[in-house]
Amino acid sequence: MTAPLHHVIIGSGSAGYGAAMTLRGEDADCMITMVTIDALPFYNRYDLPGVFRGHHDWRKLLAVPPARYDELGIKLRRSSRVVDVDGERQTISLAHQEDVAYDRLLVCAGGRSYLAENLIDSVGLMHGFGSFEAAMRVYRALPKGGTAIIIGGDMIGIDLALTLLDTGYRVVLIANQQTFWPHVVEPVERKRLLKALENKGMTIFADERPVGVLDTRNKKFSRAVALESGTEITGDVVMSFCGLSSSVEFMLGAGVDIERGILVNPELRTTNETIWAAGDICQIWHDKEKIYKFYHGWKNVRVMGELAARNMSGSHEIFDVEVEDRLDIDDDGNLRSTFWTR
Numbered sequence: 001m002t003a004p005l006h007h008v009i010i011g012s013g014s015a016g017y018g019a020a021m022t023l024r025g026e027d028a029d030c031m032i033t034m035v036t037i038d039a040l041p042f043y044n045r046y047d048l049p050g051v052f053r054g055h056h057d058w059r060k061l062l063a064v065p066p067a068r069y070d071e072l073g074i075k076l077r078r079s080s081r082v083v084d085v086d087g088e089r090q091t092i093s094l095a096h097q098e099d100v101a102y103d104r105l106l107v108c109a110g111g112r113s114y115l116a117e118n119l120i121d122s123v124g125l126m127h128g129f130g131s132f133e134a135a136m137r138v139y140r141a142l143p144k145g146g147t148a149i150i151i152g153g154d155m156i157g158i159d160l161a162l163t164l165l166d167t168g169y170r171v172v173l174i175a176n177q178q179t180f181w182p183h184v185v186e187p188v189e190r191k192r193l194l195k196a197l198e199n200k201g202m203t204i205f206a207d208e209r210p211v212g213v214l215d216t217r218n219k220k221f222s223r224a225v226a227l228e229s230g231t232e233i234t235g236d237v238v239m240s241f242c243g244l245s246s247s248v249e250f251m252l253g254a255g256v257d258i259e260r261g262i263l264v265n266p267e268l269r270t271t272n273e274t275i276w277a278a279g280d281i282c283q284i285w286h287d288k289e290k291i292y293k294f295y296h297g298w299k300n301v302r303v304m305g306e307l308a309a310r311n312m313s314g315s316h317e318i319f320d321v322e323v324e325d326r327l328d329i330d331d332d333g334n335l336r337s338t339f340w341t342r
């Protein structure tokens with residue numbers, strides 16, 4: 001009798017969760033371990049703006065209760081950071097000095113909000129919004145009716161901004177090239193879209209470059225963003241929403257090819273035949289265009305996670321999704337995006 005295979009999944013987001021459930025469906029006996037930095041099991045992060053609508057109970061966010069992982073024999077290792085992958089020895093190393101061996105590895109480590117180089121020194125004065133805990137910190141830092149300053153404004157940030165306006169807060173948007181990411185928007189269209197946001201009540205700085213965030217706690221507002229022009233914008237919290245940069249650092253010694261994300265073939269396999277990648281972290285070979293492409297968005301990453309899992313179990317399916325990419329304004333002046341899930 002052969003020993004059951006040990007599948008290790010790095011990441012418990014949409015791709016990792018979909019993959020774990022699919023792996024278990026494909027093979028009742030294999031060992032499945034998910035390793036994640038997250039403190040909470042999987043939930044859909046597009047629900048996070050709901051904290052401003054009173055949704056503060058993390059249990060109600062979860063896709064399935066924690067006990068479900070045990071029932072399915074999926075070992076979920078939370079609050080654990082992978083710092084290295086050795087593709088030859090087939091081991092991952094965790095920050096707390098433990099090595100875990102795998103037969104097949106799926107990397108679903110996603111990406112984090114990109115921050116412009118000149119704002120890195122200000123990171124301690126800004127808020128993130130990538131997890132339930134971070135969203136609650138923003139909620140607590142914003143006084144009722146207070147002002148959020150958003151730098152960039154990708155579609156994740158615009159969604160949050162519209163929720164804030166709808167729930168009685170003020171929003172100042174400092175637009176840049178990443179505004180409306182992942183959509184690519186022509187200049188004329190961009191003007192029209194920004195005007196639509198202004199009509200919703202947003203204050204917009206369209207041609208200004210932020211150069212730093214200031215701690216102004218002893219004044220009326222606790223934060224200010226300094227612009228290159230010399231203007232200072234005051235508010236209660238500052239957040240950057242400028243698209244994603246892939247979380248690939250721990251893969252640098254794994255012996256797989258990396259460009260901006262992990263490069264995979266259409267079967268989502270890397271250049272190491274025991275390692276697959278799925279979700280926001282990977283760039284998939286597009287044979288017609290002869291380039292590796294990102295396919296961001298919740299719908300794509302879930303499909304990828306499930307497909308990678310079937311291929312790890314012996315299939316040879318190809319990721320061949322027609323991605324609908326549309327951003328427009330409806331008759332009531334609301335933005336409509338194919339990226340948004342709600």
Ligand SMILES: Cc1cc2nc3c(=O)[nH]c(=O)nc-3n(C[C@H](O)[C@H](O)[C@H](O)COP(=O)(O)OP(=O)(O)OC[C@H]3O[C@@H](n4cnc5c(N)ncnc54)[C@H](O)[C@@H]3O)c2cc1C
Pocket residue numbers: 010011012013014015016035036037038044045046047048049080081082083108109110111129130131156159247250278279280281296297298299301339340341342
């Ligand atoms: C507030 C918000 C709103 C959003 N709204 C939408 C929306 O409306 N529509 C949409 O399509 N998408 C939306 N998104 C984006 C969507 O959530 C992502 O596309 C999707 O989560 C990507 O899934 P993923 O599994 O590839 O990566 P992620 O969900 O980013 O998961 C990455 C996982 O990897 C783990 N990880 C990373 N590095 C390590 C490491 N070194 N060691 C161990 N674990 C690690 C993380 O802890 C996490 O569990 C939103 C995101 C946010 C934050």
